[in-house]
Amino acid sequence: MSSKITILCSGFGLGFYVPGLLINYYLKNKEINSEVLVFEKYVVENKRDKIAVNKKAYHKNFKLALVSERMPWDIRESIDNDMVEEVLNTWEKENRRNFIVMSGHWIYILDQYRKRINNKPINVDILYIDSEPSPSWKGLNKYNPEYSENYNETFLFNAEKKEISFYVPVGSEKPVLFKERENRFMIHGGGWGMGTYQEKIHELEENGFKLDVIAYKEDEVKGVEQGHRYFMMDPAWQAWNGSEFIFPPFSEVKLGVTPNFESKEQYHTSFDVLRNAKAVICKPGGGTLIDSLAAATPIILLEPFGHHEKSNADLWEKLGLGIKYETWKESGFKLDILEVMHENLVKQRDSAVNYVDDYINKLIGNIESKVK
Structure with a gap:
Protein backbone atom coordinates (compact mmCIF):
# COMPACT_ATOMS: atom_id res chain seq x y z
CA MET A 1 0.00 0.00 0.00
CA PRO A 169 -11.64 -6.70 16.50
CA VAL A 170 -10.35 -7.00 20.08
CA GLY A 171 -7.89 -9.86 20.49
CA SER A 172 -8.39 -13.15 18.64
CA GLU A 173 -10.31 -15.29 21.13
CA LYS A 174 -13.99 -16.16 20.81
CA PRO A 175 -16.41 -14.93 23.50
CA VAL A 176 -16.48 -16.95 26.72
CA LEU A 177 -19.74 -18.92 27.02
CA PHE A 178 -22.13 -17.34 29.53
CA LYS A 179 -22.29 -20.48 31.70
CA GLU A 180 -18.48 -20.66 31.85
CA ARG A 181 -18.11 -17.10 33.15
CA GLU A 182 -17.42 -16.29 36.76
CA ASN A 183 -20.46 -15.08 38.68
CA ARG A 184 -19.05 -11.55 38.72
CA PHE A 185 -20.06 -8.16 37.31
CA MET A 186 -17.70 -5.48 36.03
CA ILE A 187 -18.68 -1.94 37.08
CA HIS A 188 -17.03 1.30 35.97
CA GLY A 189 -17.44 4.92 34.93
CA GLY A 190 -15.56 4.94 31.63
CA GLY A 191 -12.08 6.38 31.11
CA TRP A 192 -12.87 9.38 33.30
CA GLY A 193 -14.57 7.45 36.09
CA MET A 194 -17.79 9.37 35.56
CA GLY A 195 -21.42 8.65 36.26
CA THR A 196 -23.60 6.98 38.84
CA TYR A 197 -21.76 3.65 39.09
CA GLN A 198 -20.47 4.19 42.65
CA GLU A 199 -24.04 4.74 43.89
CA LYS A 200 -24.99 1.20 42.82
CA ILE A 201 -22.21 -0.73 44.57
CA HIS A 202 -23.87 -0.97 48.00
CA GLU A 203 -27.21 -2.13 46.57
CA LEU A 204 -25.51 -4.78 44.44
CA GLU A 205 -23.53 -5.88 47.48
CA GLU A 206 -26.76 -6.32 49.47
CA ASN A 207 -28.08 -8.58 46.69
CA GLY A 208 -25.04 -10.81 46.93
CA PHE A 209 -23.24 -9.78 43.74
CA LYS A 210 -19.46 -9.95 43.52
CA LEU A 211 -18.07 -6.98 41.59
CA ASP A 212 -14.98 -6.15 39.57
CA VAL A 213 -14.79 -2.43 40.27
CA ILE A 214 -12.67 -0.18 38.05
CA ALA A 215 -11.57 2.39 40.62
CA TYR A 216 -10.55 5.91 39.67
CA LYS A 217 -8.12 6.30 42.60
CA GLU A 218 -6.72 4.04 45.32
CA ASP A 219 -8.84 5.40 48.18
CA GLU A 220 -11.90 3.87 46.46
CA VAL A 221 -10.55 0.38 47.09
CA LYS A 222 -12.72 -1.27 49.78
CA GLY A 223 -15.30 -4.03 50.19
CA VAL A 224 -12.78 -6.80 49.55
CA GLU A 225 -14.46 -8.80 52.35
CA GLN A 226 -17.60 -8.95 50.15
CA GLY A 227 -15.60 -10.72 47.45
CA HIS A 228 -15.10 -7.66 45.24
CA ARG A 229 -11.96 -7.10 43.20
CA TYR A 230 -10.62 -3.66 42.34
CA PHE A 231 -8.71 -2.59 39.26
CA MET A 232 -7.24 0.72 38.12
CA MET A 233 -5.57 2.43 35.23
CA ASP A 234 -2.27 4.00 36.18
CA PRO A 235 -3.36 7.45 37.48
CA ALA A 236 -0.05 8.98 36.32
CA TRP A 237 -0.61 7.87 32.70
CA GLN A 238 -2.02 10.24 30.07
CA ALA A 239 -2.83 9.13 26.54
CA TRP A 240 -0.98 12.01 24.88
CA ASN A 241 2.27 11.79 26.85
CA GLY A 242 5.34 9.95 25.64
CA SER A 243 6.70 9.22 22.18
CA GLU A 244 4.70 5.99 21.74
CA PHE A 245 0.98 5.51 22.26
CA ILE A 246 0.14 2.46 24.36
CA PHE A 247 -3.00 0.87 25.77
CA PRO A 248 -3.80 2.23 29.24
CA PRO A 249 -1.52 0.61 31.87
CA PHE A 250 -3.83 -1.44 34.08
CA SER A 251 -3.59 -3.49 37.27
CA GLU A 252 -5.56 -5.22 39.97
CA VAL A 253 -5.31 -3.12 43.13
CA LYS A 254 -5.11 -4.58 46.63
CA LEU A 255 -4.76 -2.72 49.91
CA GLY A 256 -1.15 -2.58 51.06
CA VAL A 257 0.20 -3.97 47.76
CA THR A 258 1.97 -1.78 45.17
CA PRO A 259 0.03 -2.07 41.86
CA ASN A 260 1.89 -3.53 38.89
CA PHE A 261 0.53 -1.46 36.00
CA GLU A 262 1.00 -3.20 32.65
CA SER A 263 0.01 -2.58 29.04
CA LYS A 264 -0.49 -5.29 26.43
CA GLU A 265 0.49 -4.87 22.80
CA GLN A 266 -2.69 -6.35 21.27
CA TYR A 267 -5.54 -4.79 23.28
CA HIS A 268 -6.48 -3.07 26.55
CA THR A 269 -6.03 -5.31 29.60
CA SER A 270 -9.39 -4.29 31.11
CA PHE A 271 -11.00 -6.29 28.28
CA ASP A 272 -9.87 -9.51 29.98
CA VAL A 273 -11.97 -8.57 33.02
CA LEU A 274 -14.99 -7.64 30.90
CA ARG A 275 -14.93 -10.79 28.72
CA ASN A 276 -15.18 -13.01 31.82
CA ALA A 277 -17.98 -11.02 33.51
CA LYS A 278 -21.69 -11.91 33.34
CA ALA A 279 -22.35 -8.26 32.44
CA VAL A 280 -20.79 -4.81 32.64
CA ILE A 281 -22.60 -2.12 34.66
CA CYS A 282 -21.75 1.34 33.32
CA LYS A 283 -22.79 4.34 31.29
CA PRO A 284 -23.08 3.48 27.57
CA GLY A 285 -19.98 5.03 25.98
CA GLY A 286 -18.98 4.04 22.45
CA GLY A 287 -15.83 2.26 23.64
CA THR A 288 -17.92 0.10 25.97
CA LEU A 289 -20.22 -0.81 23.06
CA ILE A 290 -17.17 -1.98 21.09
CA ASP A 291 -16.05 -4.14 24.03
CA SER A 292 -19.55 -5.42 24.74
CA LEU A 293 -19.93 -6.65 21.15
CA ALA A 294 -16.42 -8.11 20.93
CA ALA A 295 -16.81 -10.04 24.21
CA ALA A 296 -20.58 -10.70 23.93
CA THR A 297 -20.91 -9.17 27.40
CA PRO A 298 -24.30 -7.47 28.04
CA ILE A 299 -24.41 -3.89 29.34
CA ILE A 300 -26.52 -3.00 32.38
CA LEU A 301 -27.12 0.61 31.43
CA LEU A 302 -26.53 3.49 33.83
CA GLU A 303 -27.30 7.17 33.22
CA PRO A 304 -25.78 8.27 29.89
CA PHE A 305 -23.32 11.12 29.38
CA GLY A 306 -25.10 13.27 26.80
CA HIS A 307 -27.49 12.56 23.94
CA HIS A 308 -25.03 10.41 21.98
CA GLU A 309 -24.73 7.99 24.90
CA LYS A 310 -28.52 7.98 25.32
CA SER A 311 -28.73 6.91 21.66
CA ASN A 312 -26.19 4.17 22.41
CA ALA A 313 -28.31 2.95 25.33
CA ASP A 314 -31.52 3.04 23.29
CA LEU A 315 -29.89 1.03 20.48
CA TRP A 316 -28.46 -1.63 22.82
CA GLU A 317 -31.82 -1.92 24.58
CA LYS A 318 -33.75 -2.07 21.29
CA LEU A 319 -31.51 -4.87 19.96
CA GLY A 320 -31.72 -6.85 23.22
CA LEU A 321 -28.04 -6.39 24.07
CA GLY A 322 -28.45 -4.34 27.22
CA ILE A 323 -30.95 -3.41 29.90
CA LYS A 324 -31.45 -0.32 32.05
CA TYR A 325 -30.27 -0.86 35.62
CA GLU A 326 -33.72 0.06 37.00
CA THR A 327 -35.46 -2.44 34.68
CA TRP A 328 -33.04 -5.20 35.68
CA LYS A 329 -33.62 -4.34 39.34
CA GLU A 330 -37.41 -4.57 38.84
CA SER A 331 -36.92 -8.05 37.37
CA GLY A 332 -35.27 -9.14 40.62
CA PHE A 333 -31.75 -8.91 39.14
CA LYS A 334 -32.40 -12.04 37.06
CA LEU A 335 -29.41 -13.69 35.35
CA ASP A 336 -31.43 -15.50 32.66
CA ILE A 337 -32.28 -12.11 31.09
CA LEU A 338 -28.54 -11.47 30.73
CA GLU A 339 -27.91 -14.89 29.21
CA VAL A 340 -30.41 -14.14 26.42
CA MET A 341 -28.60 -10.83 25.80
CA HIS A 342 -25.26 -12.62 25.66
CA GLU A 343 -26.67 -14.94 22.98
CA ASN A 344 -28.04 -11.93 21.06
CA LEU A 345 -24.60 -10.32 21.19
CA VAL A 346 -22.96 -13.48 19.81
CA LYS A 347 -25.40 -13.40 16.86
CA GLN A 348 -24.83 -9.67 16.26
CA ARG A 349 -21.07 -10.15 16.42
CA ASP A 350 -21.23 -13.01 13.91
CA SER A 351 -23.35 -11.01 11.46
CA ALA A 352 -21.41 -7.71 11.72
Whole structure:
Protein backbone atom coordinates (compact mmCIF):
# COMPACT_ATOMS: atom_id res chain seq x y z
CA MET A 1 0.00 0.00 0.00
CA SER A 2 1.69 3.21 -1.18
CA SER A 3 0.57 5.61 1.56
CA LYS A 4 0.79 5.06 5.30
CA ILE A 5 -2.62 4.88 6.99
CA THR A 6 -2.85 7.65 9.58
CA ILE A 7 -5.25 6.95 12.46
CA LEU A 8 -6.38 10.19 14.11
CA CYS A 9 -7.56 9.71 17.70
CA SER A 10 -8.20 11.76 20.80
CA GLY A 11 -7.10 11.03 24.35
CA PHE A 12 -9.96 13.13 25.70
CA GLY A 13 -11.98 9.94 26.21
CA LEU A 14 -10.66 6.40 25.94
CA GLY A 15 -13.49 5.57 23.51
CA PHE A 16 -11.72 7.75 20.92
CA TYR A 17 -8.26 6.41 21.78
CA VAL A 18 -8.39 2.66 22.44
CA PRO A 19 -10.25 1.81 19.16
CA GLY A 20 -7.52 3.64 17.23
CA LEU A 21 -4.85 1.47 18.85
CA LEU A 22 -6.91 -1.67 18.20
CA ILE A 23 -7.19 -0.77 14.51
CA ASN A 24 -3.49 0.10 14.35
CA TYR A 25 -2.48 -3.25 15.87
CA TYR A 26 -4.72 -5.15 13.45
CA LEU A 27 -3.28 -3.28 10.44
CA LYS A 28 0.31 -3.86 11.53
CA ASN A 29 -0.50 -7.53 12.10
CA LYS A 30 -1.50 -7.60 8.41
CA GLU A 31 1.86 -5.92 7.59
CA ILE A 32 0.16 -2.66 6.60
CA ASN A 33 2.03 0.55 7.39
CA SER A 34 0.02 2.66 9.85
CA GLU A 35 0.46 5.24 12.58
CA VAL A 36 -1.64 6.59 15.47
CA LEU A 37 -1.72 10.30 16.28
CA VAL A 38 -3.48 11.78 19.31
CA PHE A 39 -5.10 15.21 18.97
CA GLU A 40 -4.08 16.54 22.39
CA LYS A 41 -0.42 16.48 21.27
CA TYR A 42 -1.35 19.44 19.04
CA VAL A 43 -3.12 21.51 21.71
CA VAL A 44 -1.40 24.40 23.50
CA GLU A 45 -0.04 23.39 26.89
CA ASN A 46 -2.32 25.45 29.15
CA LYS A 47 -5.45 24.05 27.43
CA ARG A 48 -4.05 20.52 27.63
CA ASP A 49 -3.37 20.92 31.36
CA LYS A 50 -6.97 21.99 31.86
CA ILE A 51 -8.16 18.57 30.61
CA ALA A 52 -6.63 16.87 33.68
CA VAL A 53 -8.30 19.45 35.97
CA ASN A 54 -11.69 18.87 34.30
CA LYS A 55 -11.24 15.11 34.53
CA LYS A 56 -10.98 15.27 38.33
CA ALA A 57 -13.92 17.68 38.58
CA TYR A 58 -16.18 15.54 36.38
CA HIS A 59 -15.30 12.39 38.33
CA LYS A 60 -16.47 14.10 41.52
CA ASN A 61 -19.51 15.80 39.99
CA PHE A 62 -21.34 14.04 37.15
CA LYS A 63 -23.92 16.84 36.91
CA LEU A 64 -21.12 19.30 36.15
CA ALA A 65 -19.88 16.95 33.42
CA LEU A 66 -23.36 16.80 31.89
CA VAL A 67 -23.55 20.63 31.78
CA SER A 68 -20.10 20.89 30.15
CA GLU A 69 -21.06 18.31 27.52
CA ARG A 70 -23.68 20.71 26.21
CA MET A 71 -21.05 23.45 25.67
CA PRO A 72 -19.17 22.61 22.42
CA TRP A 73 -15.43 23.36 22.37
CA ASP A 74 -14.15 25.34 19.37
CA ILE A 75 -10.76 23.70 19.06
CA ARG A 76 -9.38 26.36 16.71
CA GLU A 77 -8.69 28.48 19.81
CA SER A 78 -6.59 25.68 21.34
CA ILE A 79 -4.41 24.58 18.44
CA ASP A 80 -0.61 24.73 18.78
CA ASN A 81 0.06 26.11 15.31
CA ASP A 82 3.78 25.26 15.32
CA MET A 83 3.05 21.62 16.13
CA VAL A 84 0.33 21.47 13.48
CA GLU A 85 2.68 22.99 10.90
CA GLU A 86 5.20 20.27 11.73
CA VAL A 87 2.71 17.43 11.27
CA LEU A 88 1.36 18.93 8.03
CA ASN A 89 4.91 19.15 6.68
CA THR A 90 5.42 15.47 7.50
CA TRP A 91 2.18 14.45 5.80
CA GLU A 92 3.03 16.45 2.70
CA LYS A 93 6.58 15.13 2.53
CA GLU A 94 5.38 11.53 2.91
CA ASN A 95 2.45 12.06 0.55
CA ARG A 96 -0.07 10.86 3.14
CA ARG A 97 -3.40 10.07 1.52
CA ASN A 98 -5.22 7.61 3.81
CA PHE A 99 -6.74 8.67 7.12
CA ILE A 100 -9.13 7.18 9.67
CA VAL A 101 -10.46 9.90 11.97
CA MET A 102 -12.36 9.31 15.22
CA SER A 103 -12.63 12.80 16.64
CA GLY A 104 -14.14 15.88 15.02
CA HIS A 105 -11.30 17.95 16.45
CA TRP A 106 -9.05 16.66 13.64
CA ILE A 107 -11.26 17.96 10.81
CA TYR A 108 -9.85 21.50 10.99
CA ILE A 109 -6.32 20.08 10.58
CA LEU A 110 -7.37 17.76 7.74
CA ASP A 111 -9.01 20.70 5.95
CA GLN A 112 -5.75 22.64 6.33
CA TYR A 113 -3.90 19.71 4.78
CA ARG A 114 -6.25 19.59 1.81
CA LYS A 115 -5.64 23.30 1.17
CA ARG A 116 -1.89 22.80 1.44
CA ILE A 117 -1.86 20.06 -1.22
CA ASN A 118 -4.17 22.06 -3.52
CA ASN A 119 -7.20 19.87 -2.84
CA LYS A 120 -5.63 16.73 -4.25
CA PRO A 121 -7.83 13.75 -3.33
CA ILE A 122 -7.30 12.19 0.07
CA ASN A 123 -9.11 9.17 1.44
CA VAL A 124 -10.57 10.12 4.83
CA ASP A 125 -12.82 7.70 6.68
CA ILE A 126 -14.77 9.40 9.47
CA LEU A 127 -15.37 6.57 11.94
CA TYR A 128 -18.17 7.33 14.39
CA ILE A 129 -17.57 5.41 17.61
CA ASP A 130 -21.01 6.29 18.98
CA SER A 131 -24.35 5.51 17.34
CA GLU A 132 -24.80 9.20 16.52
CA PRO A 133 -22.17 11.97 16.25
CA SER A 134 -20.70 12.87 19.65
CA PRO A 135 -19.85 16.45 20.83
CA SER A 136 -16.56 16.77 18.93
CA TRP A 137 -18.54 16.31 15.70
CA LYS A 138 -21.56 18.39 16.73
CA GLY A 139 -19.22 21.25 17.69
CA LEU A 140 -18.20 21.52 14.03
CA ASN A 141 -21.71 22.61 13.06
CA LYS A 142 -21.00 26.15 14.26
CA TYR A 143 -18.19 26.84 11.80
CA ASN A 144 -18.11 23.89 9.41
CA PRO A 145 -21.56 22.29 9.08
CA GLU A 146 -20.58 20.62 5.79
CA TYR A 147 -17.53 18.97 7.36
CA SER A 148 -18.24 15.51 5.93
CA GLU A 149 -18.74 16.68 2.32
CA ASN A 150 -15.27 15.58 1.14
CA TYR A 151 -14.94 12.56 3.41
CA ASN A 152 -16.50 9.10 3.91
CA GLU A 153 -18.69 8.48 6.94
CA THR A 154 -18.89 5.11 8.69
CA PHE A 155 -21.03 4.22 11.70
CA LEU A 156 -20.09 1.11 13.64
CA PHE A 157 -23.46 1.32 15.38
CA ASN A 158 -26.26 3.23 13.73
CA ALA A 159 -28.98 4.77 15.91
CA GLU A 160 -30.98 6.00 12.92
CA LYS A 161 -31.06 2.61 11.16
CA LYS A 162 -31.23 0.75 14.50
CA GLU A 163 -28.52 -1.66 13.48
CA ILE A 164 -24.94 -2.76 14.08
CA SER A 165 -22.96 -2.63 10.85
CA PHE A 166 -19.36 -3.22 11.93
CA TYR A 167 -17.25 -4.46 14.80
CA VAL A 168 -13.71 -3.57 15.79
CA PRO A 169 -11.64 -6.70 16.50
CA VAL A 170 -10.35 -7.00 20.08
CA GLY A 171 -7.89 -9.86 20.49
CA SER A 172 -8.39 -13.15 18.64
CA GLU A 173 -10.31 -15.29 21.13
CA LYS A 174 -13.99 -16.16 20.81
CA PRO A 175 -16.41 -14.93 23.50
CA VAL A 176 -16.48 -16.95 26.72
CA LEU A 177 -19.74 -18.92 27.02
CA PHE A 178 -22.13 -17.34 29.53
CA LYS A 179 -22.29 -20.48 31.70
CA GLU A 180 -18.48 -20.66 31.85
CA ARG A 181 -18.11 -17.10 33.15
CA GLU A 182 -17.42 -16.29 36.76
CA ASN A 183 -20.46 -15.08 38.68
CA ARG A 184 -19.05 -11.55 38.72
CA PHE A 185 -20.06 -8.16 37.31
CA MET A 186 -17.70 -5.48 36.03
CA ILE A 187 -18.68 -1.94 37.08
CA HIS A 188 -17.03 1.30 35.97
CA GLY A 189 -17.44 4.92 34.93
CA GLY A 190 -15.56 4.94 31.63
CA GLY A 191 -12.08 6.38 31.11
CA TRP A 192 -12.87 9.38 33.30
CA GLY A 193 -14.57 7.45 36.09
CA MET A 194 -17.79 9.37 35.56
CA GLY A 195 -21.42 8.65 36.26
CA THR A 196 -23.60 6.98 38.84
CA TYR A 197 -21.76 3.65 39.09
CA GLN A 198 -20.47 4.19 42.65
CA GLU A 199 -24.04 4.74 43.89
CA LYS A 200 -24.99 1.20 42.82
CA ILE A 201 -22.21 -0.73 44.57
CA HIS A 202 -23.87 -0.97 48.00
CA GLU A 203 -27.21 -2.13 46.57
CA LEU A 204 -25.51 -4.78 44.44
CA GLU A 205 -23.53 -5.88 47.48
CA GLU A 206 -26.76 -6.32 49.47
CA ASN A 207 -28.08 -8.58 46.69
CA GLY A 208 -25.04 -10.81 46.93
CA PHE A 209 -23.24 -9.78 43.74
CA LYS A 210 -19.46 -9.95 43.52
CA LEU A 211 -18.07 -6.98 41.59
CA ASP A 212 -14.98 -6.15 39.57
CA VAL A 213 -14.79 -2.43 40.27
CA ILE A 214 -12.67 -0.18 38.05
CA ALA A 215 -11.57 2.39 40.62
CA TYR A 216 -10.55 5.91 39.67
CA LYS A 217 -8.12 6.30 42.60
CA GLU A 218 -6.72 4.04 45.32
CA ASP A 219 -8.84 5.40 48.18
CA GLU A 220 -11.90 3.87 46.46
CA VAL A 221 -10.55 0.38 47.09
CA LYS A 222 -12.72 -1.27 49.78
CA GLY A 223 -15.30 -4.03 50.19
CA VAL A 224 -12.78 -6.80 49.55
CA GLU A 225 -14.46 -8.80 52.35
CA GLN A 226 -17.60 -8.95 50.15
CA GLY A 227 -15.60 -10.72 47.45
CA HIS A 228 -15.10 -7.66 45.24
CA ARG A 229 -11.96 -7.10 43.20
CA TYR A 230 -10.62 -3.66 42.34
CA PHE A 231 -8.71 -2.59 39.26
CA MET A 232 -7.24 0.72 38.12
CA MET A 233 -5.57 2.43 35.23
CA ASP A 234 -2.27 4.00 36.18
CA PRO A 235 -3.36 7.45 37.48
CA ALA A 236 -0.05 8.98 36.32
CA TRP A 237 -0.61 7.87 32.70
CA GLN A 238 -2.02 10.24 30.07
CA ALA A 239 -2.83 9.13 26.54
CA TRP A 240 -0.98 12.01 24.88
CA ASN A 241 2.27 11.79 26.85
CA GLY A 242 5.34 9.95 25.64
CA SER A 243 6.70 9.22 22.18
CA GLU A 244 4.70 5.99 21.74
CA PHE A 245 0.98 5.51 22.26
CA ILE A 246 0.14 2.46 24.36
CA PHE A 247 -3.00 0.87 25.77
CA PRO A 248 -3.80 2.23 29.24
CA PRO A 249 -1.52 0.61 31.87
CA PHE A 250 -3.83 -1.44 34.08
CA SER A 251 -3.59 -3.49 37.27
CA GLU A 252 -5.56 -5.22 39.97
CA VAL A 253 -5.31 -3.12 43.13
CA LYS A 254 -5.11 -4.58 46.63
CA LEU A 255 -4.76 -2.72 49.91
CA GLY A 256 -1.15 -2.58 51.06
CA VAL A 257 0.20 -3.97 47.76
CA THR A 258 1.97 -1.78 45.17
CA PRO A 259 0.03 -2.07 41.86
CA ASN A 260 1.89 -3.53 38.89
CA PHE A 261 0.53 -1.46 36.00
CA GLU A 262 1.00 -3.20 32.65
CA SER A 263 0.01 -2.58 29.04
CA LYS A 264 -0.49 -5.29 26.43
CA GLU A 265 0.49 -4.87 22.80
CA GLN A 266 -2.69 -6.35 21.27
CA TYR A 267 -5.54 -4.79 23.28
CA HIS A 268 -6.48 -3.07 26.55
CA THR A 269 -6.03 -5.31 29.60
CA SER A 270 -9.39 -4.29 31.11
CA PHE A 271 -11.00 -6.29 28.28
CA ASP A 272 -9.87 -9.51 29.98
CA VAL A 273 -11.97 -8.57 33.02
CA LEU A 274 -14.99 -7.64 30.90
CA ARG A 275 -14.93 -10.79 28.72
CA ASN A 276 -15.18 -13.01 31.82
CA ALA A 277 -17.98 -11.02 33.51
CA LYS A 278 -21.69 -11.91 33.34
CA ALA A 279 -22.35 -8.26 32.44
CA VAL A 280 -20.79 -4.81 32.64
CA ILE A 281 -22.60 -2.12 34.66
CA CYS A 282 -21.75 1.34 33.32
CA LYS A 283 -22.79 4.34 31.29
CA PRO A 284 -23.08 3.48 27.57
CA GLY A 285 -19.98 5.03 25.98
CA GLY A 286 -18.98 4.04 22.45
CA GLY A 287 -15.83 2.26 23.64
CA THR A 288 -17.92 0.10 25.97
CA LEU A 289 -20.22 -0.81 23.06
CA ILE A 290 -17.17 -1.98 21.09
CA ASP A 291 -16.05 -4.14 24.03
CA SER A 292 -19.55 -5.42 24.74
CA LEU A 293 -19.93 -6.65 21.15
CA ALA A 294 -16.42 -8.11 20.93
CA ALA A 295 -16.81 -10.04 24.21
CA ALA A 296 -20.58 -10.70 23.93
CA THR A 297 -20.91 -9.17 27.40
CA PRO A 298 -24.30 -7.47 28.04
CA ILE A 299 -24.41 -3.89 29.34
CA ILE A 300 -26.52 -3.00 32.38
CA LEU A 301 -27.12 0.61 31.43
CA LEU A 302 -26.53 3.49 33.83
CA GLU A 303 -27.30 7.17 33.22
CA PRO A 304 -25.78 8.27 29.89
CA PHE A 305 -23.32 11.12 29.38
CA GLY A 306 -25.10 13.27 26.80
CA HIS A 307 -27.49 12.56 23.94
CA HIS A 308 -25.03 10.41 21.98
CA GLU A 309 -24.73 7.99 24.90
CA LYS A 310 -28.52 7.98 25.32
CA SER A 311 -28.73 6.91 21.66
CA ASN A 312 -26.19 4.17 22.41
CA ALA A 313 -28.31 2.95 25.33
CA ASP A 314 -31.52 3.04 23.29
CA LEU A 315 -29.89 1.03 20.48
CA TRP A 316 -28.46 -1.63 22.82
CA GLU A 317 -31.82 -1.92 24.58
CA LYS A 318 -33.75 -2.07 21.29
CA LEU A 319 -31.51 -4.87 19.96
CA GLY A 320 -31.72 -6.85 23.22
CA LEU A 321 -28.04 -6.39 24.07
CA GLY A 322 -28.45 -4.34 27.22
CA ILE A 323 -30.95 -3.41 29.90
CA LYS A 324 -31.45 -0.32 32.05
CA TYR A 325 -30.27 -0.86 35.62
CA GLU A 326 -33.72 0.06 37.00
CA THR A 327 -35.46 -2.44 34.68
CA TRP A 328 -33.04 -5.20 35.68
CA LYS A 329 -33.62 -4.34 39.34
CA GLU A 330 -37.41 -4.57 38.84
CA SER A 331 -36.92 -8.05 37.37
CA GLY A 332 -35.27 -9.14 40.62
CA PHE A 333 -31.75 -8.91 39.14
CA LYS A 334 -32.40 -12.04 37.06
CA LEU A 335 -29.41 -13.69 35.35
CA ASP A 336 -31.43 -15.50 32.66
CA ILE A 337 -32.28 -12.11 31.09
CA LEU A 338 -28.54 -11.47 30.73
CA GLU A 339 -27.91 -14.89 29.21
CA VAL A 340 -30.41 -14.14 26.42
CA MET A 341 -28.60 -10.83 25.80
CA HIS A 342 -25.26 -12.62 25.66
CA GLU A 343 -26.67 -14.94 22.98
CA ASN A 344 -28.04 -11.93 21.06
CA LEU A 345 -24.60 -10.32 21.19
CA VAL A 346 -22.96 -13.48 19.81
CA LYS A 347 -25.40 -13.40 16.86
CA GLN A 348 -24.83 -9.67 16.26
CA ARG A 349 -21.07 -10.15 16.42
CA ASP A 350 -21.23 -13.01 13.91
CA SER A 351 -23.35 -11.01 11.46
CA ALA A 352 -21.41 -7.71 11.72
CA VAL A 353 -18.52 -6.93 9.36
CA ASN A 354 -14.95 -6.53 10.59
CA TYR A 355 -14.41 -2.77 10.11
CA VAL A 356 -10.66 -3.04 9.48
CA ASP A 357 -10.96 -5.81 6.88
CA ASP A 358 -13.68 -3.80 5.13
CA TYR A 359 -11.51 -0.67 5.19
CA ILE A 360 -8.51 -2.56 3.74
CA ASN A 361 -10.64 -4.09 0.96
CA LYS A 362 -12.08 -0.70 0.01
CA LEU A 363 -8.61 0.83 -0.04
CA ILE A 364 -7.26 -1.94 -2.27
CA GLY A 365 -10.32 -1.54 -4.50
CA ASN A 366 -9.65 2.20 -4.84
CA ILE A 367 -6.01 1.60 -5.74
CA GLU A 368 -6.89 -1.07 -8.34
CA SER A 369 -9.56 1.12 -9.95
CA LYS A 370 -7.03 3.97 -10.31
CA VAL A 371 -4.50 1.62 -11.93
CA LYS A 372 -7.12 0.49 -14.48
